Amino acid sequence: xxxxxxxxxxxxxxxxxxxxxxxxxxxxxxxxxxxxxxxxxxxxxxxxxxxxxxxxxxxxxxxxxxxxxxxxxxxxxxxxxxxxxxxxxxxxxxxxxxxxxxxxxxxxxxxxxxxxxxxxxxxxxxxxxxxxxxxxxxxxxxxxxxxxxxxxxxxxxxxxxxxxxxxxxxxxxxxxxxxxxxxxxxxxxxxxxxxxxxxxxxxxxxxxxxxxxxxxxxxxxxxxxxxxxxxxxxxxxxxxxxxxxxxxxxxxxxxxxxxxxxxxxxxxxxxxxxxxxxxxxxxxxxxxxxxxxxxxxxxxxxxxxxxxxxxxxxxxxxxxxxxxxxxxxxxxxxxxxxxxxxxxxxxxxxxxxxxxxxxxxxxxxxxxxxxxxxxxxxxxxxxxxxxxxxxxxxxxxxxxxxxxxxxxxxxxxxxxxxxxxxxxxxxxxxxxxxxxxxxxxxxxxxxxxxxxxxxxxxxxxxxxxxxxxxxxxxxxxxxxxxxxxxxxxxxxxxxxxxxxxxxxxxxxxxxxxxxxxxxxxxxxxxxxxxxxxxxxxxxxxxxxxxxxxxxxxxxxxxxxxxxxxxxxxxxxxxxxxxxxxxxxxxxxxxxxxxxxxxxxxxxxxxxxxxxxxxxxxxxxxxxxxxxxxxxxxxxxxxxxxxxxxxxxxxxxxxxxxxxxxxxxxxxxxxxxxxxxxxxxxxxxxxxxxxxxxxxxxxxxxxxxxxxxxxxxxxxxxxxxxxxxxxxxxxxxxxxxxxxxxxxxxxxxxxxxxxxxxxxxxxxxxxxxxxxxxxxxxxxxxxxxxxxxxxxxx
Amino acid sequence: xxxxxxxxxxxxxxxxxxxxxxxxxxxxxxxxxxxxxxxxxxxxxxxxxxxxxxxxxxxxxxxxxxxxxxxxxxxxxxxxxxxxxxxxxxxxxxxxxxxxxxxxxxxxxxxxxxxxxxxxxxxxxxxxxxxxxxxxxxxxxxxxxxxxxxxxxxxxxxxxxxxxxxxxxxxxxxxxxxxxxxxxxx
Numbered sequence: 001x002x003x004x005x006x007x008x009x010x011x012x013x014x015x016x017x018x019x020x021x022x023x024x025x026x027x028x029x030x031x032x033x034x035x036x037x038x039x040x041x042x043x044x045x046x047x048x049x050x051x052x053x054x055x056x057x058x059x060x061x062x063x064x065x066x067x068x069x070x071x072x073x074x075x076x077x078x079x080x081x082x083x084x085x086x087x088x089x090x091x092x093x094x095x096x097x098x099x100x101x102x103x104x105x106x107x108x109x110x111x112x113x114x115x116x117x118x119x120x121x122x123x124x125x126x127x128x129x130x131x132x133x134x135x136x137x138x139x140x141x142x143x144x145x146x147x148x149x150x151x152x153x154x155x156x157x158x159x160x161x162x163x164x165x166x167x168x169x170x171x172x173x174x175x176x177x178x179x180x181x182x183x184x185x186x187x188x189x190x191x192x193x194x195x196x197x198x199x200x201x202x203x204x205x206x207x208x209x210x211x212x213x214x215x216x217x218x219x220x221x222x223x224x225x226x227x228x229x230x231x232x233x234x235x236x237x238x239x240x241x242x243x244x245x246x247x248x249x250x251x252x253x254x255x256x257x258x259x260x261x262x263x264x265x266x267x268x269x270x271x272x273x274x275x276x277x278x279x280x281x282x283x284x285x286x287x288x289x290x291x292x293x294x295x296x297x298x299x300x301x302x303x304x305x306x307x308x309x310x311x312x313x314x315x316x317x318x319x320x321x322x323x324x325x326x327x328x329x330x331x332x333x334x335x336x337x338x339x340x341x342x343x344x345x346x347x348x349x350x351x352x353x354x355x356x357x358x359x360x361x362x363x364x365x366x367x368x369x370x371x372x373x374x375x376x377x378x379x380x381x382x383x384x385x386x387x388x389x390x391x392x393x394x395x396x397x398x399x400x401x402x403x404x405x406x407x408x409x410x411x412x413x414x415x416x417x418x419x420x421x422x423x424x425x426x427x428x429x430x431x432x433x434x435x436x437x438x439x440x441x442x443x444x445x446x447x448x449x450x451x452x453x454x455x456x457x458x459x460x461x462x463x464x465x466x467x468x469x470x471x472x473x474x475x476x477x478x479x480x481x482x483x484x485x486x487x488x489x490x491x492x493x494x495x496x497x498x499x500x501x502x503x504x505x506x507x508x509x510x511x512x513x514x515x516x517x518x519x520x521x522x523x524x525x526x527x528x529x530x531x532x533x534x535x536x537x538x539x540x541x542x543x544x545x546x547x548x549x550x551x552x553x554x555x556x557x558x559x560x561x562x563x564x565x566x567x568x569x570x571x572x573x574x575x576x577x578x579x580x581x582x583x584x585x586x587x588x589x590x591x592x593x594x595x596x597x598x599x600x601x602x603x604x605x606x607x608x609x610x611x612x613x614x615x616x617x618x619x620x621x622x623x624x625x626x627x628x629x630x631x632x633x634x635x636x637x638x639x640x641x642x643x644x645x646x647x648x649x650x651x652x653x654x655x656x657x658x659x660x661x662x663x664x665x666x667x668x669x670x671x672x673x674x675x676x677x678x679x680x681x682x683x684x685x686x687x688x689x690x691x692x693x694x695x696x697x698x699x700x701x702x703x704x705x706x707x708x709x710x711x712x713x714x715x716x717x718x719x720x721x722x723x724x725x726x727x728x729x730x731x732x733x734x735x736x737x738x739x740x741x742x743x744x745x746x747x748x749x750x751x752x753x754x755x756x757x758x759x760x761x762x763x764x765x766x767x768x769x770x771x772x773x774x775x776x777x778x779x780x781x782x783x784x785x786x787x788x789x790x791x792x793x
Numbered sequence: 794x795x796x797x798x799x800x801x802x803x804x805x806x807x808x809x810x811x812x813x814x815x816x817x818x819x820x821x822x823x824x825x826x827x828x829x830x831x832x833x834x835x836x837x838x839x840x841x842x843x844x845x846x847x848x849x850x851x852x853x854x855x856x857x858x859x860x861x862x863x864x865x866x867x868x869x870x871x872x873x874x875x876x877x878x879x880x881x882x883x884x885x886x887x888x889x890x891x892x893x894x895x896x897x898x899x900x901x902x903x904x905x906x907x908x909x910x911x912x913x914x915x916x917x918x919x920x921x922x923x924x925x926x927x928x929x930x931x932x933x934x935x936x937x938x939x940x941x942x943x944x945x946x947x948x949x950x951x952x953x954x955x956x957x958x959x960x961x962x963x964x965x966x967x968x969x970x971x972x973x974x975x976x977x978x979x
Contacts, residue, residue, distance in 0.1 A: 017901065023912050024893070024912060026885050026913045028909045117829065196944065197944055198910045199848065199908070247908075249846065249911075281850050504908030672945075672946060703853030712939040
């Protein structure tokens with residue numbers, strides 16, 4: 001008898017999470033929980049200015065404090081050739097500033113002491129003198145002819161431009177625009193946002209001189225990349241570096257890059273020969289570590305009067321801060337921005353992108369999105385919304401005219417990706433039905449007569465998840481495949497390790513479900529471990545919704561290798577040839593004699609006690625998975641809002657989400673991912689952003705200014721599902737972790753714009769703060785969120 | 794009392810030391826501390842109860858929430874000396890050796906956590922609510938938890954977890970959807 005897959009915690013089981021057993025008891029093991037004998041504590045002194053030359057640093061006051069063990073400045077780092085480090089985007093970044101500071105919050109010095117309070121005292125006792133320079137806070141200021149040069153450290157850098165990049169068919173697009181009945185144009189800014197996991201970044205570095213081994217506990221979503229980076233930067237042999245990512249208190253992309261604090265803690269441990277712990281404070285995290293977005297769009301859609309889109313033009317100007325340290329595939333300068341409009345059938349499209357330096361924190365990360373697809377899909381859905389309005393066409397109908405049809409797959413996207421599966425119109429219909437779209441126009445008009453402003457916003461999108469196939473996807477030349485290693489013990493229990501790193505996604509639960517599905521070993525019998533580079537196979541880590549598409553596929557593939565060997569053992573045990581063996585979940589049996597069989601556990605025991613002649617004993621293997629394509633989940637998000645015309649405050653009345661992420665490994669966890677993503681979408685639309693004043697001061701340097709939604713403001717979510725299996729993924733799954741963050745913001749903004757449609761306002765930049773909405777309502781003007789530039793008084 | 798306690802070679806004489814004594818999870822604990830030591834750090838580093846997390850340093854995120862004489866407080870914004878003579882409950886005090894607290898069970902059953910970092914503070918705020926109001930509405934739960942930030946879940950399952958626990962604590966058997974348990978005894 002085959003096993004009941006749900007009962008053994010296989011595919012489709014809403015299995016309760018294994019990791020919860022420690023978290024609900026307060027027994028998680030986060031980096032700040034790690035205490036090593038003789039451990040010292042490090043604190044960082046940061047620049048208060050956005051752009052200034054350092055004229056002097058006096059550290060004598062710090063050394064005078066009892067308990068201070070080490071003070072590091074840029075000059076001391078430079079003496080060891082460590083003042084600068086390479087970034088993930090072929091640029092350099094200061095570890096500690098030597099010549100000048102280039103953003104507020106930049107690392108200037110660090111103090112290592114017996115306890116963190118003394119280390120902070122030490123930082124306070126350091127005196128730094130600065131000569132202020134003019135700060136640059138937005139890309140247009142940066143590109144002005146007379147703009148001060150931010151990166152005067154770089155030979156051959158004569159302006160503030162980082163790149164010009166282009167993709168698509170310029171001539172074809174020009175032709176499409178020449179033939180158009182209507183051209184819709186809209187400009188907007190996707191503001192800088194910070195992923196802001198509740199746990200900040202930190203590390204505990206432990207260099208053992210007697211063995212020359214460096215062990216670093218670190219808040220990293222990609223510990224193997226860190227190991228490679230440390231090997232290259234610190235010139236420590238790679239096998240002598242052990243990176244351990246313990247439990248992570250959220251990541252959302254923030255914990256992918258290499259930060260100066262990690263490097264300094266490593267050097268401090270080498271110099272003091274003691275373990276050194278660095279735990280970043282919240283302000284340090286918000287003002288210096290990887291942000292998301294900060295991209296300006298000029299968008300155009302060419303269309304016919306019947307609603308058919310003929311072509312799309314996009315130009316983006318992106319603000320990368322003081323160092324180009326974006327974490328993204330090397331071939332794509334502005335990430336996967338060119339995944340825009342992938343769900344629509346559009347004959348021609350052209351994208352140009354310019355990236356610039358500013359005096360803001362560096363490090364564009366994929367903040368809960370697959371390399372800038374959040375910007376791509378937000379721009380897409382805001383452009384679609386404006387185009388439908390310009391045409392005077394219904395929002396849903398306009399999408400229906402242009403969405404790719406089910407029988408069109410595989411379908412080349414406007415910018416050259418290949419989508420392979422989906423039921424787009426079905427998802428849209430389910431969403432419209434659920435929200436009561438058919439009756440809404442009437443409701444809206446009736447409400448308006450009573451002075452109430454209701455709006456509905458739709459966002460439909462497919463996004464590329466699971467970077468990626470190694471032909472196109474690499475970071476610094478390292479191909480973006482992933483891996484899994486499975487060891488089945490003689491009693492049929494197993495340990496599975498992957499190169500991914502969970503940070504709340506629940507890999508310890510879901511990876512075991514994939515093995516259970518493939519081998520019939522109950523999920524409870526499988527231990528999952530990740531994050532230790534000495535034990536886990538090489539992998540590129542967890543971000544960009546790539547774990548299930550890549551590492552999850554590797555888990556299935558390694559299980560199949562195990563099953564193939566177990567089949568040979570089964571044939572031996574059953575004394576028949578391998579061709580006569582059939583498989584059902586959990587057991588092999590003889591074809592035509594179903595009662596003659598052996599369980600996978602019996603095969604495991606035989607692998608260690610009774611293998612056929614000539615076979616290697618044991619039952620373990622590994623698999624490296626290089627995906628043939630990205631996975632393309634589809635989503636339709638619809639928000640219904642009410643705007644208060646007196647205050648500009650808007651409330652979310654309902655949110656409907658229809659997600660098609662293919663086969664769901666654990667529906668409970670998938671729904672948790674969607675609700676978390678929708679909340680971040682709501683946050684960005686409503687309140688959450690990092691902005692800067694004209695002096696380059698970061699507004700949003702702590703949770704009193706950087707607003708995150710609480711349980712009180714956060715709306716409830718109504719979830720629906722459609723399942724279109726991914727044709728190339730071994731278990732038919734697609735990525736899901738970020739869909740709602742990517743597709744969600746436009747639904748909220750489109751809804752508010754719908755409520756304001758009678759005013760003629762076409763765009764308010766996110767977040768749609770009450771004062772912005774109120775200004776739009778009272779003036780009838782679009783509202784820009786671009787940081788203001790200093791003008792001479 | 795340990796057999797051997799290493800003390801710093803140089804002690805700045807002007808730093809005063811205060812002795813504090815408090816009940817922590819039902820046990821009387823005493824410590825000599827600098828007056829500026831924050832309660833969160835005494836709990837985490839001094840008493841090695843690392844389930845209390847520090848997230849934001851500004852009393853906003855609530856990861857450091859503990860119960861102070863039964864009331865939820867943010868222990869990162871309280872000096873340890875202020876806790877002298879008081880009763881503290883941390884997440885480690887929720888379960889007994891053999892049994893989880895219904896709130897802990899609820900968080901697991903309803904998938905009320907993902908990365909787990911906010912969870913201890915969230916559960917203690919929930920406990921303070923349910924101790925006062927055994928039958929809260931969804932709005933009352935949302936309001937009671939509005940001092941605790943979560944970046945992973947979107948709160949909906951946290952709210953469900955607290956309502957699940959309330960039901961169980963009132964003696965009803967809350968509904969639990971299908972599917973295999975995630976192992977362990979919980």
